Amino acid sequence: MKPLSLIDSAFLMLEQRQQPLHVGALCLFAPPEGAPEDFAYQLAERLRSSGQAVPPFNRRLITRAGVNFWEEAEDFDIAQHFVHLALPKPGRMRELLAMISRVHAAHLDRAYPLWRMYLIEGLEDGRIALYSKIHHALVDGVAGIRLLMKTMDADPERSLAIPAPWEAYTKRGGKRSLPVPSPALRSVDALRSLAREGVANVAPIFRRLAETRRDYRDGNPDCVGGLQAPVSMFNQRITGSRRFAAQSYSTARIKAIATAFDATSNDVVLAMCGSALRKYLLENEALPADPLVAAVPVSTRKDDGTSGNEVAFALTHLGTHLADPAKRLRAIKGCMDYNKRALRSLSATQLLTYEGMLFAPGAVSLFTGLQRQRTIVNVVISHVPGPREDLYWQGCRLEGLYPVSVVIHRIALNITLISRNESIDFGLIGCRKTVPHLQRLLEYLEEAIEELEATLPDAKPAPKRRARTVEKTAEGSLAE
Incomplete structure (x- = not known):
C-alpha cells in the first residue's frame, strides 16, 4: 500500500456532490479507409478482451485509521471501466457533447479504481469518439493527456500493436498542482x-x-x-x-x-x-x-x-x-x-x-x-x-x-x-x-x-454573419 500525498488527499477531501474532481478528454477519430460497418463493435470487443491494468489504472482507494492509501486491485474488472455506447440519431456533434456533459457530471465510484472510458459510435459523419475520465488524485490533466498520447503512434499500422489505454504505464514525475491556485x-x-x-x-x-x-x-x-x-x-x-x-x-x-x-x-x-x-x-x-x-x-x-x-x-x-x-x-x-x-x-x-x-x-x-x-x-x-504530428489510435486518425x-x-x-x-x-x-x-x-x-x-494591415472585409438563432445554439452545439 502507498499513502497518498498531501495534494492527492486534498483532491479527495475537496470533492463534493456538486463538485466532482476528475479530469477528462474527448478524442475524435476517423476510422481507417474501408473500415466495415461494425468497426466500432469489433474495436470495442478487442479492447474489452484486455483485462489487465497497470498503475495508475489498477489503483484502488482504501482508508486505514483515517489515512488514505492506494492499493493495487487484484480483482480488476474491465466491465466497471470500459463502456461502449451509440449516440441517438441523428448523431450530430450536439448529441455527442450533450452526452459528454451528462457522463462527466457523474462521480467515479470509489469502490473501484477511479477512472472510466467510453467508446462512442453513431456520429453522422462516420467518426468515432473516445471519452475518458480519471480522478485528479491519480493524475493531473497534463499527465492524463500525455497518457492518452502514449497509446497513439504516427504510423497507423504501428498503432494497432499498442495495447489498450489501461495497459499503458505512465510515470508520475514532477510537481502536482491543484486546478486553481491553492x-x-x-x-x-x-x-x-x-x-x-x-x-x-x-x-x-x-x-x-x-x-x-x-x-x-x-x-x-x-x-x-x-x-x-x-x-x-x-x-x-x-x-x-x-x-x-x-x-x-x-x-x-x-x-x-x-x-x-x-x-x-x-x-x-x-x-x-x-x-x-x-x-x-x-x-x-x-x-x-x-x-x-x-x-x-x-x-x-x-x-x-x-x-x-x-x-x-x-x-x-x-x-x-x-x-x-x-x-x-x-x-x-x-x-x-x-x-x-x-x-x-x-x-x-x-x-x-x-x-x-x-x-x-x-x-x-x-x-x-x-x-x-x-x-x-x-x-x-x-x-x-x-x-505536433498526425497521430493514430488503433488505426484511426486523431482529428x-x-x-x-x-x-x-x-x-x-x-x-x-x-x-x-x-x-x-x-x-x-x-x-x-x-x-x-x-x-x-x-x-x-x-x-x-x-x-x-480585421485589425491586420492586409485584412479583407469579413463576410456578413447570419443572425444567431436559438436552434443554432442549442444545447451542446458545436460550430461547424
Missing part, C-alpha cells in the same frame, strides 16, 4: 525547502512582494493583485450539472495575429477568451466595470529539459473592460509579459512561497465567500501543448483532442485548450445552472478571431 497546500513543500536552503533565499521573495505591491499601489495596469478580480456571475456556488462545449480553431490564424502584434499564441488565445466573455456577460447584463481576472498556468522553465513540471499560476486580467480588440490584446500581452518577468526572477521554491503569500487573501475569499466584492480569479484558462476539466464552487467556468499541429482544440466546461447557454461562447470565440484579423 496557497496553503502549494506552499508547504516550498517552506520546508526554504528552511533547508537558508534565510538568504527568503530575501528575493520579500523583494518581489514589495515590488508587486508598489506596482499595484501605483496603478500599474500590468500588475494584477491577489484580491483584484471583481465578483462576477462565474463566482457563485455551483450545482452538480455540467455543460460541455468544444471547438477547434486554426493554429495558422492565431499565429498570424500573434506575429502582427509581436505577441505569443497564448496572448491571442487569452484575448479571444476576454472578448468572448465580455460579449457573454453583456448579453446577460452582468459585465463588471473592472476587468475579469484569469488564473493562467505559465511555464517557468529556464532550460530545454523535459522532466518535471516547472509551472506557476499567473494572474492576468482579460481586458473585458475594453471594447477595442487590438487594445485588449495589447493590454493582455503587457500583463502576461509582466508576469513572466516577475516569475522568472525567482527559483521554483521561492516562486511557490511568493504565490502563497500573494494569493492568500484572495484564496480565503474564494473558499469562504466572505468577501462579497472581490475575489482571486473569475475563470481558469489553461493552454496545454499537444502532439480532435478536447480537454474536459473541472469546475469548483465560485469558479464555475474552466477553459482548457490543447495545441496540435494544425489546430487549437478548446474544451469549455461550466456549471449548467450558473453559466447558462455556455455554448454561445464558441460563437463569440470565432467572432473574436475575426475581429482581431
Whole structure:
C-alpha cells in the first residue's frame, strides 16, 4: 500500500456532490479507409478482451485509521471501466457533447479504481469518439493527456500493436498542482525547502512582494493583485450539472495575429477568451466595470529539459473592460509579459512561497465567500501543448483532442485548450445552472478571431454573419 500525498488527499477531501474532481478528454477519430460497418463493435470487443491494468489504472482507494492509501486491485474488472455506447440519431456533434456533459457530471465510484472510458459510435459523419475520465488524485490533466498520447503512434499500422489505454504505464514525475491556485497546500513543500536552503533565499521573495505591491499601489495596469478580480456571475456556488462545449480553431490564424502584434499564441488565445466573455456577460447584463481576472498556468522553465513540471499560476486580467480588440490584446500581452518577468526572477521554491503569500487573501475569499466584492480569479484558462504530428489510435486518425476539466464552487467556468499541429482544440466546461447557454461562447470565440484579423494591415472585409438563432445554439452545439 502507498499513502497518498498531501495534494492527492486534498483532491479527495475537496470533492463534493456538486463538485466532482476528475479530469477528462474527448478524442475524435476517423476510422481507417474501408473500415466495415461494425468497426466500432469489433474495436470495442478487442479492447474489452484486455483485462489487465497497470498503475495508475489498477489503483484502488482504501482508508486505514483515517489515512488514505492506494492499493493495487487484484480483482480488476474491465466491465466497471470500459463502456461502449451509440449516440441517438441523428448523431450530430450536439448529441455527442450533450452526452459528454451528462457522463462527466457523474462521480467515479470509489469502490473501484477511479477512472472510466467510453467508446462512442453513431456520429453522422462516420467518426468515432473516445471519452475518458480519471480522478485528479491519480493524475493531473497534463499527465492524463500525455497518457492518452502514449497509446497513439504516427504510423497507423504501428498503432494497432499498442495495447489498450489501461495497459499503458505512465510515470508520475514532477510537481502536482491543484486546478486553481491553492496557497496553503502549494506552499508547504516550498517552506520546508526554504528552511533547508537558508534565510538568504527568503530575501528575493520579500523583494518581489514589495515590488508587486508598489506596482499595484501605483496603478500599474500590468500588475494584477491577489484580491483584484471583481465578483462576477462565474463566482457563485455551483450545482452538480455540467455543460460541455468544444471547438477547434486554426493554429495558422492565431499565429498570424500573434506575429502582427509581436505577441505569443497564448496572448491571442487569452484575448479571444476576454472578448468572448465580455460579449457573454453583456448579453446577460452582468459585465463588471473592472476587468475579469484569469488564473493562467505559465511555464517557468529556464532550460530545454523535459522532466518535471516547472509551472506557476499567473494572474492576468482579460481586458473585458475594453471594447477595442487590438487594445485588449495589447493590454493582455503587457500583463502576461509582466508576469513572466516577475516569475522568472525567482527559483521554483521561492516562486511557490511568493504565490502563497500573494494569493492568500484572495484564496480565503474564494473558499469562504466572505468577501462579497472581490475575489482571486473569475475563470481558469489553461493552454496545454499537444502532439505536433498526425497521430493514430488503433488505426484511426486523431482529428480532435478536447480537454474536459473541472469546475469548483465560485469558479464555475474552466477553459482548457490543447495545441496540435494544425489546430487549437478548446474544451469549455461550466456549471449548467450558473453559466447558462455556455455554448454561445464558441460563437463569440470565432467572432473574436475575426475581429482581431480585421485589425491586420492586409485584412479583407469579413463576410456578413447570419443572425444567431436559438436552434443554432442549442444545447451542446458545436460550430461547424
